[in-house]
Amino acid sequence: MVKSIRTSDEECSPRSHRFAHVLCDKRVLNRATMSNHRSVMLPLPWQLSCHTYKIGSEDIGIARCNVIWVISRIMSDTRYAKLADLLVSHSTELKKGERVLIHTTDVPDAFVSVLIQAVRAVGAYPILMSHSSRLVRQLILSGDQAYWEAEAKLAIEQLQTVAAYISIRGNVNTLETSDIPSDVMRVYQTAFGQPVTDYRVNHTRWCALRWPNPSFAQAAGMSTDAFEDFYFDVCTLDYGRMAKAAEPLRDLMAKTDRVRILGPGTDLSFSIHGIGARMSFGQRNVPDGECFSCPTLDSTNGVISYNAPTVYAGKPFSDIRLELKNGLIVSATSSDTASLNEILDTDEGARRIGEFAIGYNPVILNPMRDVLFDEKIAGSLHFTPGNAYASPGNGNRSGVHWDMVLIQRPEWGGGEIWFDDVLIRKDGLFVPDVLQGLNPERLLG
Numbered sequence: 001m002v003k004s005i006r007t008s009d010e011e012c013s014p015r016s017h018r019f020a021h022v023l024c025d026k027r028v029l030n031r032a033t034m035s036n037h038r039s040v041m042l043p044l045p046w047q048l049s050c051h052t053y054k055i056g057s058e059d060i061g062i063a064r065c066n067v068i069w070v071i072s073r074i075m076s077d078t079r080y081a082k083l084a085d086l087l088v089s090h091s092t093e094l095k096k097g098e099r100v101l102i103h104t105t106d107v108p109d110a111f112v113s114v115l116i117q118a119v120r121a122v123g124a125y126p127i128l129m130s131h132s133s134r135l136v137r138q139l140i141l142s143g144d145q146a147y148w149e150a151e152a153k154l155a156i157e158q159l160q161t162v163a164a165y166i167s168i169r170g171n172v173n174t175l176e177t178s179d180i181p182s183d184v185m186r187v188y189q190t191a192f193g194q195p196v197t198d199y200r201v202n203h204t205r206w207c208a209l210r211w212p213n214p215s216f217a218q219a220a221g222m223s224t225d226a227f228e229d230f231y232f233d234v235c236t237l238d239y240g241r242m243a244k245a246a247e248p249l250r251d252l253m254a255k256t257d258r259v260r261i262l263g264p265g266t267d268l269s270f271s272i273h274g275i276g277a278r279m280s281f282g283q284r285n286v287p288d289g290e291c292f293s294c295p296t297l298d299s300t301n302g303v304i305s306y307n308a309p310t311v312y313a314g315k316p317f318s319d320i321r322l323e324l325k326n327g328l329i330v331s332a333t334s335s336d337t338a339s340l341n342e343i344l345d346t347d348e349g350a351r352r353i354g355e356f357a358i359g360y361n362p363v364i365l366n367p368m369r370d371v372l373f374d375e376k377i378a379g380s381l382h383f384t385p386g387n388a389y390a391s392p393g394n395g396n397r398s399g400v401h402w403d404m405v406l407i408q409r410p411e412w413g414g415g416e417i418w419f420d421d422v423l424i425r426k427d428g429l430f431v432p433d434v435l436q437g438l439n440p441e442r443l444l445g
Contacts, residue, residue: 081114379412380408
């Protein structure tokens with residue numbers, strides 16, 4: 001709390017940076033409380049005189065400067081630095097002299113500025129590409145095959161000049177592309193999305209994350225302030241602890257042959273023999289918390305009913321049910337069956353499965369129609385139509401990669417995962433002693 005405020009003619013101090021952080025920590029923007037409990041506004045109009053503000057026992061100077069700059073500094077949450085450091089030192093492991101492409105969509109300048117500083121602090125070089133979701137929509141609507149093929153060539157050429165890639169999306173409207181015709185979206189995905197993503201995934205140290213905003217908070221059913229707290233808590237977990245706990249699951253999946261998934265409306269069997277497995281702990285996605293493999297191409301049989309709502313290509317879906325025979329999706333229904341099948345008809349690979357993963361982030365409990373969060377939900381799994389990773393993968397190629405989520409905690413109907421006739425997880429909790437370190441109470445310490 002700001003205990004007192006006084007003005008002076010003192011020159012500004014570098015400690016003015018701390019002033020911004022203190023105010024932000026207390027969720028104060030341009031208002032401070034004096035010792036006599038009266039509320040006063042920071043000086044206006046646009047140019048500030050030099051003032052000194054007392055935070056506890058310290059005087060902190062503010063120079064003559066633009067009010068917009070001051071507000072920007074105040075809004076630069078101290079948690080920004082922690083997240084930026086995670087992205088630079090853990091997720092992409094940037095080294096001196098390396099170049100990183102920072103790709104943002106609807107992300108505030110305040111955080112991007114902190115991230116750029118973090119990149120430079122390790123001696124790496126940032127390249128910034130900033131987009132607006134509304135403008136991207138217009139580009140997709142107006143582009144054709146030739147345009148997107150040329151754009152893909154340019155994008156890949158740029159990726160060839162960098163060691164790492166950081167994507168941050170803060171879309172203010174998750175349904176921004178919902179009115180784009182399916183055939184137009186298909187051209188974009190196949191001519192641009194798939195080749196650029198394939199190159200990025202296989203040739204750079206990449207990391208993708210979202211940015212918290214009121215739209216995201218609304219999708220999560222939370223206030224903006226509460227969601228911001230949740231976001232930074234979940235994004236900056238102890239990923240070292242998570243990685244250590246996930247090693248036994250990765251090793252078990254790598255030597256497993258037969259998998260069976262059971263639950264309400266679900267009885268699905270497939271093989272992951274020889275595919276391998278990989279655990280994710282904040283190096284490719286933030287937040288993180290999954291271990292993934294992939295069914296062999298023709299092995300999946302049965303039915304799966306997903307209970308988490310999802311958005312794909314800007315269109316909302318719920319109650320998705322897939323029936324598979326010899327690895328191929330032969331029947332698909334949902335709240336929007338026609339659009340679902342249009343997406344699955346994008347190409348031949350869209351009706352085959354490209355990923356099987358188990359989610360275990362202990363802080364993420366409920367879906368918010370954002371796949372980077374929903375696929376990590378504690379007690380969940382995702383079974384993904386479309387493109388497979390190069391490793392672990394089954395060779396399936398598609399312009400689609402749709403992580404559909406099934407939550408198996410009791411309040412979501414429960415369910416079981418079996419590896420080679422051994423019960424691995426029941427109602428969202430791991431059963432074998434060696435895997436219990438991934439249960440929420442253990443991950444949270």
